[in-house]
Amino acid sequence: MSRVYYRKTDESFTEEELSAAARQLLEAVVEREAVALEKRIALKVHFGEEGNATYVKPACFNGIIDLLVERGTEAAFMDTSVLYAGPRRRRESHTRLALAHGFTRLPVVIADGEAGEHFDEVPINGRHFKSCKIGAEYRKYAQMIVIAHFKGHRLAGFGGAVKQLSMGCAAKGGKLAMHMGIKPYIISFLCKRCGLCAANCPPQAISAGGSVAVDGEKCIGCGACFALCPNRAVSIYTPKSVCFALLRRGDFYERLAEYAYAAQRGRRNVYINFAVNITANCDCVSKKMTPVMRDIGIFAGADAVAVDSACCAAAQAAGHGFKGTEQLRYAEKLGLGSTSYELVGV
Ligand code: SF4
Ligand code: SF4
Known part of the structure; x- marks a missing residue:
């Protein structure tokens, strides 16, 4: 059984307080789970779509970055480009958006090149994929701190650590393969x-x-x-591809999990989920959204599946269940982590 470290927060918390809580949680994972911080660490984040107001703001990461600086690590903010139109589709405009959104304390690295052409084929033995297209810049980092905003997602049901690992680390072609398979x-x-x-x-x-x-x-x-x-x-939109995306959701969950498995392979990562500003849809939506429930808190651990499981259970207990937990059960079968966990207050 994995341990998930948790700090309750509410809407009164300032970004500074969220940042301090995230730092304490990272310290707890590093010390109590014996996670050795590597020399080079990818801080996997989401820079927030243009017009979106509920992505996790970079000021919330200051405590984490302070700790990494104190430990002498070299870190970068990282993400990959997206499939749909908008500034996050290409490296140059994606980087500009990240800087405009205040991600300035660390270098910004778009891991799959200018247009998705820069990737590694990471071999796995999945039901859907024998290899996964992972942004090639990630190969330079022996470890990731995967920071996810826990919220709903139109296709995946919810977005947390597993989705941040899979869609977030996949090159454009990997995203295409997960969504459409065409x-x-x-x-x-x-x-x-x-x-x-x-x-x-x-x-x-x-x-x-x-x-x-x-x-x-x-x-x-x-x-x-x-x-x-x-x-x-x-x-990429054909009747076949749209039907695939809408009707074969079970396959989509499994594809997500297989990509997450490939992205973390060989790394001892830390996962930090911010269950704050919990919207029905994801941070790729380019408009303001109203949260669908009260803030829950911040969850952290060395097991992506356990951290997501704890968030989903806490949301359910607070009266708002999210679909998509099948991705966690399949990820557990792959060996990515455990849906059983012990919640430890910090
Ligand atoms: S998606 Fe296919 S056709 Fe388009 S650039 Fe890549 S390899 Fe070429
Ligand atoms: S599809 Fe046609 S217009 Fe578009 S890049 Fe290729 S050649 Fe140019």
């Missing part, structure tokens, strides 16, 4: 034949002659063409 295609009437997609396709799967088309046999599903096309002529 290859992109060109909408010919939108295509201006500029050749940008073909020039940036790693396996040269796009013909750039008279008619632009994707060779599905060669395509490795990295998503770079989808991110780079200036005319939105590359699409």
